[in-house]
Amino acid sequence: MRLVNAKEMLRKAKEGHYAVGHFNLNNMESVRAFLLAAQETHSPIILGVSGGTAKYMGGYRTITDMVEDFMAYLDITVPVALHVDHGKYEEALDALNGGFSSVMFDGSKLPIEENLEKTRHIVELCREKGVSVEAEVGCIGGQEDGHVAMGECADPAECGQIAKLGIDMLAAGIGNIHGKYPADWKGLNFEVLAAIQKAAGDIPLVLHGGSGIPDDMVRQAISLGVCKVNVNTECQIAFTEATRKFIEDGRDLTGNGFTPRALLADGLVATKEKCIEKMTLFGSLGKA
Numbered sequence: 001m002r003l004v005n006a007k008e009m010l011r012k013a014k015e016g017h018y019a020v021g022h023f024n025l026n027n028m029e030s031v032r033a034f035l036l037a038a039q040e041t042h043s044p045i046i047l048g049v050s051g052g053t054a055k056y057m058g059g060y061r062t063i064t065d066m067v068e069d070f071m072a073y074l075d076i077t078v079p080v081a082l083h084v085d086h087g088k089y090e091e092a093l094d095a096l097n098g099g100f101s102s103v104m105f106d107g108s109k110l111p112i113e114e115n116l117e118k119t120r121h122i123v124e125l126c127r128e129k130g131v132s133v134e135a136e137v138g139c140i141g142g143q144e145d146g147h148v149a150m151g152e153c154a155d156p157a158e159c160g161q162i163a164k165l166g167i168d169m170l171a172a173g174i175g176n177i178h179g180k181y182p183a184d185w186k187g188l189n190f191e192v193l194a195a196i197q198k199a200a201g202d203i204p205l206v207l208h209g210g211s212g213i214p215d216d217m218v219r220q221a222i223s224l225g226v227c228k229v230n231v232n233t234e235c236q237i238a239f240t241e242a243t244r245k246f247i248e249d250g251r252d253l254t255g256n257g258f259t260p261r262a263l264l265a266d267g268l269v270a271t272k273e274k275c276i277e278k279m280t281l282f283g284s285l286g287k288a
């Protein structure tokens, strides 16, 4: 199966009251781990690529070719969307030219008028190529410049404005943040989430910062209209901890003692298991 855009998988998720997992790629092992997890559980999946990952992995075209070739090699038959994550304007255009099937343009740090104008333009370009579009309103913070944000909430009126531009999904702050949540985090704001969904009509909503949110909050968010949940940090931790344990147990010294593929094998398995755990929580198993 070829890459698909995220429109149809999110429409089905909305109708079926579950969410599709968005998992960030970080290296070749993560490509393999997420594709195998989705195929094994018969789940649709969205593979997210940040600007940093695009640079690390050789640019958007290289990643498109790698994912498509892996899909053919592993005989992947479930729907897979390849999605720019938090794309700046130029990154969104590069990914569009590089064969991505879905694009997030993140104009949330711009004045709202500029965010609307640039999102409108990205939507026009993506429509021509059958590529789905995610927009963002109300900056979703994280640990930046040594300061841990506590989670901003977006303005539902602004969400209503951007939803009218023909986007396919909307990311809006509801108290969620990227990375590890601080101990005194107040939780998701479900009143704001309900108001945003009302303002955005039937546009599927996206929950960023999906690592570390208590399961019951994730379920409630899905029941209120979240159809895509982004996860990166928990998968990175799973990979790193498993790899560290492999070394600390001295297993890297078995065999010839210097094989990189063996060194990374446990990390791959741990990433796949974490992905399946999250897809189970999101309710997407068997929905491909």
Ligand SMILES: O=C(O)C[C@@H](O)[C@H](O)C(=O)COP(=O)(O)O
Residues within 6 Å of the ligand: 024, 048, 050, 085, 086, 177, 178, 179, 180, 207, 208, 209, 210, 211, 230, 231, 232, 233, 234
């Ligand atoms: O960290 C990235 O580069 C990707 C994230 O911003 C992603 O969009 C996301 O929201 C995942 O959040 P996390 O699970 O808290 O890392």
Ligand SMILES: [Zn+2]
Residues within 6 Å of the ligand: 086, 140, 178, 208, 209, 230
């Ligand atoms: Zn994010």
